Amino acid sequence: MTFFFEVLIGGLLAGVMYSLVALGFVLIYKASGVFNFAQGAMVFFAALTFVGVQEQFGLSFWPAFAVALGAMVLLGVLTEKIVLRPLVNQPQITLFMVTIGLAFFIEGLAQLVWGTNVYPLNLGIRDEPIEAILENFDMVISRFDLVAALVAGVLVAVLAVFFQVTKIGRALRAVADDHQAALSVGIPLKTIWAIVWSVAGFVALVAGLMWGARNGVQFALTFVALKALPVLILGGFASVLGAVVGGLIIGALEKLAAVYIDPPIRGGIESWFAYVAALLFLLVRPEGLFGERRIDRV
Amino acid sequence: MSAPLLSVNNIEVIYDHVILVLKGVSLTVEQGRIVALLGANGAGKTTTLKAISNLLRSERGEVTKGYIEYRGARIDRLTPWELVKLGVVQVMEGRHCFQHLTVEENLLTGAFTRSANRAEIRRDLEKVYDYFPRLQQRRKSQAGYTSGGEQQMTAIGRALMAKPSMILLDEPSMGLAPQVVEEIFGIVRDLNQKEGVSFLLAEQNTNTALRFAEYGYILENGRVVMDGPARDLANNEDVKEFYLGLSGAGRKSFRDAKHYRRRKRWLA
Numbered sequence: 001m002t003f004f005f006e007v008l009i010g011g012l013l014a015g016v017m018y019s020l021v022a023l024g025f026v027l028i029y030k031a032s033g034v035f036n037f038a039q040g041a042m043v044f045f046a047a048l049t050f051v052g053v054q055e056q057f058g059l060s061f062w063p064a065f066a067v068a069l070g071a072m073v074l075l076g077v078l079t080e081k082i083v084l085r086p087l088v089n090q091p092q093i094t095l096f097m098v099t100i101g102l103a104f105f106i107e108g109l110a111q112l113v114w115g116t117n118v119y120p121l122n123l124g125i126r127d128e129p130i131e132a133i134l135e136n137f138d139m140v141i142s143r144f145d146l147v148a149a150l151v152a153g154v155l156v157a158v159l160a161v162f163f164q165v166t167k168i169g170r171a172l173r174a175v176a177d178d179h180q181a182a183l184s185v186g187i188p189l190k191t192i193w194a195i196v197w198s199v200a201g202f203v204a205l206v207a208g209l210m211w212g213a214r215n216g217v218q219f220a221l222t223f224v225a226l227k228a229l230p231v232l233i234l235g236g237f238a239s240v241l242g243a244v245v246g247g248l249i250i251g252a253l254e255k256l257a258a259v260y261i262d263p264p265i266r267g268g269i270e271s272w273f274a275y276v277a278a279l280l281f282l283l284v285r286p287e288g289l290f291g292e293r294r295i296d297r298v
Numbered sequence: 299m300s301a302p303l304l305s306v307n308n309i310e311v312i313y314d315h316v317i318l319v320l321k322g323v324s325l326t327v328e329q330g331r332i333v334a335l336l337g338a339n340g341a342g343k344t345t346t347l348k349a350i351s352n353l354l355r356s357e358r359g360e361v362t363k364g365y366i367e368y369r370g371a372r373i374d375r376l377t378p379w380e381l382v383k384l385g386v387v388q389v390m391e392g393r394h395c396f397q398h399l400t401v402e403e404n405l406l407t408g409a410f411t412r413s414a415n416r417a418e419i420r421r422d423l424e425k426v427y428d429y430f431p432r433l434q435q436r437r438k439s440q441a442g443y444t445s446g447g448e449q450q451m452t453a454i455g456r457a458l459m460a461k462p463s464m465i466l467l468d469e470p471s472m473g474l475a476p477q478v479v480e481e482i483f484g485i486v487r488d489l490n491q492k493e494g495v496s497f498l499l500a501e502q503n504t505n506t507a508l509r510f511a512e513y514g515y516i517l518e519n520g521r522v523v524m525d526g527p528a529r530d531l532a533n534n535e536d537v538k539e540f541y542l543g544l545s546g547a548g549r550k551s552f553r554d555a556k557h558y559r560r561r562k563r564w565l566a
Contacts, residue, residue, distance in 0.1 A: 089356045167410065174396045174407045181394035183353055185456055186382025186411040238398075295397045295442030 006139040007259050008252055013145035015231075015251015016152045017214070020207035022228040022235065022243035023155065024200045029237045030163070031172045031196035032084070034095040038103035040225025042201060045110040046072050047208030047217045051121050052114035061123070065205070072201025075106070080193040088189060089179055107222060116219070121212040148210045152244070155206060159199075159240050172196055176238070230278030236291025245289060250274045301370040302326040303464060303496050304350070304386075309364030309374075311345050311354065311520075319345045321520040322364070325498075327464065332490050332497040334507040334528065336541060337517035343500035344391055346517070347466045350498070351388035352378050368464070383411045387457040391468035391500075393449040395456075397442030401433055404441050404452050408459030419459075426455040429485055447478035454482070458489070464496045465489075471503040479503065483510045504541040508532045516541070518565055536564055 021043060028036040050068040053059055059067065083098055127144040134140060163169040175182045175192050183189060208217075211224050227250075235246025258270040287293050304327040311320040320342050327333045335343050348354045349361050352374070366374045368386060376384075387408075396404050405426055409419050427434040430451040436444050441452055450470055457465050467486070471479040487510055489495050501507035508514055508528045515525040516537065524531070531537050540561065 167406075170399070170403055170407055171410055173399055173403075177396040177398050178394050180353065180356065181390060181396060182407075183356060183378045184351065184388045184390050184394065185408050186379040186387070186460060187407065188377070188379045292398050295440065 002138050007255050009141055011252035011255030012248050013149050014255060015247040016149040017210055018227050018231045018250055019244045019247025020152050020210055021224050022231040022247055024203040025228055025232055026240055026243045027196055027200045027203060030176045032193060033092055033176055034099060037099040038106055040222040041103040041106035042204035043208040043224060044221040045106050046205035047212035047221055048110045048114045050209060051119040051217045068205050069202060072205050073198040076197030076201045077194045079197050080190055084193050085190055118216050118218040121217050123209060123213045151206060156240060156244050163240060230274040233278040234281050234288060236288025238292045239290035242288055242290035253277055303329045303369060305367045307364050309349055310362050311349050311359055312362050313359045319520050323522055325515050327496055327498050330494055330496055331513060332499060332511045334511035334514040335498060335500045335517060336504050336507060336514055341517040342520040343517055344468055347388055347468050347500055351386060351466055352376055352381055353388060379411055382460050385463040387460050387462040388466040389453045389457045389468060391472060393453045395441040395449045395452050398440055400438050401441050401452050402437040405455050405459050408456035411460060422459055426458050430455055447474050450482055462495060467497055467499045469500055471501060471506060479506060540564060
């Protein structure tokens with residue numbers, strides 16, 4: 001039984017890492033109704049900028065974090081100015097296509113500026129079992145995973161409050177529902193979009209740091225975004241809470257499947273189980289656990 | 299005579315650089331009036347309103363000639379939110395509530411451009427609820443699940459939260475039961491009289507609009523073909539025949555050449 005819980009908790013904590021990435025998608029989807037294909041590229045760009053300035057200028061954590069955050073905000077504002085503003089009121093598929101282009105652009109830009117090397121990233125959190133838990137419960141829980149979970153928890157709480165309570169948050173949700181109506185009541189779309197892309201950039205930076213610290217900062221970070229897809233399908237594209245719960249479920253399912261189902265079939269189940277689970281879930285509840293139901297008046 | 303609250307001067311609107319929709323529309327709205335903008339489908343009512351509220355640009359429309367003044371100052375180069383800040387708000391055709399927000403949240407978004415404090419906003423919210431008691435009952439439900447009439451009320455209430463002095467109201471009667479239409483127009487008149495909000499009202503429901511408005515413009519094919527005090531319009535033989543479905547000679551046959559010629563002369 002201890003082993004089961006160890007796997008479960010390990011899975012949940014790993015799932016938090018997926019949630020971190022999924023959050024970025026949710027933010028932009030909520031505010032513009034667009035699936036931002038470039039989110040993975042943003043994670044990569046953020047992490048690379050962080051280690052890049054650390055390496056080049058020998059900055060310590062916080063200054064480097066500030067620079068990377070600045071870069072992400074700049075990227076967000078420029079995206080709004082150059083890419084989104086001319087496309088107000090265009091069909092969603094147009095906006096989606098634009099984000100695909102944006103993904104390639106950001107990936108290219110990141111590598112143009114910082115090169116294509118794999119950088120190690122050390123946040124000073126050791127990826128080793130927490131001794132107290134190992135002694136008392138006989139379980140191996142990584143300190144790093146636990147910190148990542150805490151960071152994600154704080155981030156989610158802040159975002160949830162931001163969306164539900166503040167005036168800007170309400171405006172963000174309004175924009176997501178109806179661009180034209182938002183314009184008509186005097187919500188400045190450009191400001192809102194710049195804000196939301198900047199916040200998504202911030203989330204991408206946090207996700208990039210966590211994933212970079214685990215796997216090294218390299219091009220493969222962009223594929224982390226693919227793991228966020230089943231999380232979003234499960235949790236719902238427009239729900240911050242959904243991103244978290246979806247991440248937890250996917251993480252736990254993946255690890256449990258790898259331990260309990262994989263041995264007999266030996267199919268490398270950990271890499272594809274999440275997608276199958278999401279596919280099945282899609283049949284039952286297409287809007288996700290916490291997604292917004294489509295409201296149609298008949 | 300002082301400058302009118304709003305004046306539209308001979309504007310021409312082109313969509314997508316080729317489609318000429320308005321061919322020189324002029325109208326004025328005096329302070330504290332309800333002015334109706336009437337006409338059939340595609341006459342250019344909505345385009346006129348959107349030209350004023352500057353929502354045209356997001357639809358690839360452009361005012362290519364003429365100019366629009368509000369309190370004597372040009373407004374045709376402002377952004378929609380600058381305009382809302384000045385006190386001109388459009389309530390769009392088809393209501394356009396934020397479906398996933400609650401009714402109350404919808405109303406609160408209307409106050410986005412204001413830098414008022416919480417208590418002030420709260421007070422205005424209560425005021426909107428006074429005018430629309432039904433919204434108070436439904437304040438916690440998602441706007442998408444409320445009835446058409448309630449959504450129209452939400453949309454008007456949302457506009458009120460911006461403390462406008464002028465509301466551009468686009469087809470409030472669309473898809474609503476006559477009784478609800480009556481209720482909503484009644485509230486519009488109340489708002490006009492008690493809050494001093496001026497209305498420019500685009501309507502196809504000529505009959506109702508002329509009962510509540512003081513002055514009217516009739517738009518056909520992107521031109522104003524007639525204007526005058528609402529009472530005169532309602533009694534005009536042509537208006538009666540073409541828009542109110544009434545005529546002196548009982549039922550009309552559309553094969554009747556006389557009707558056809560008269561209609562043609564009207565549109566020319």
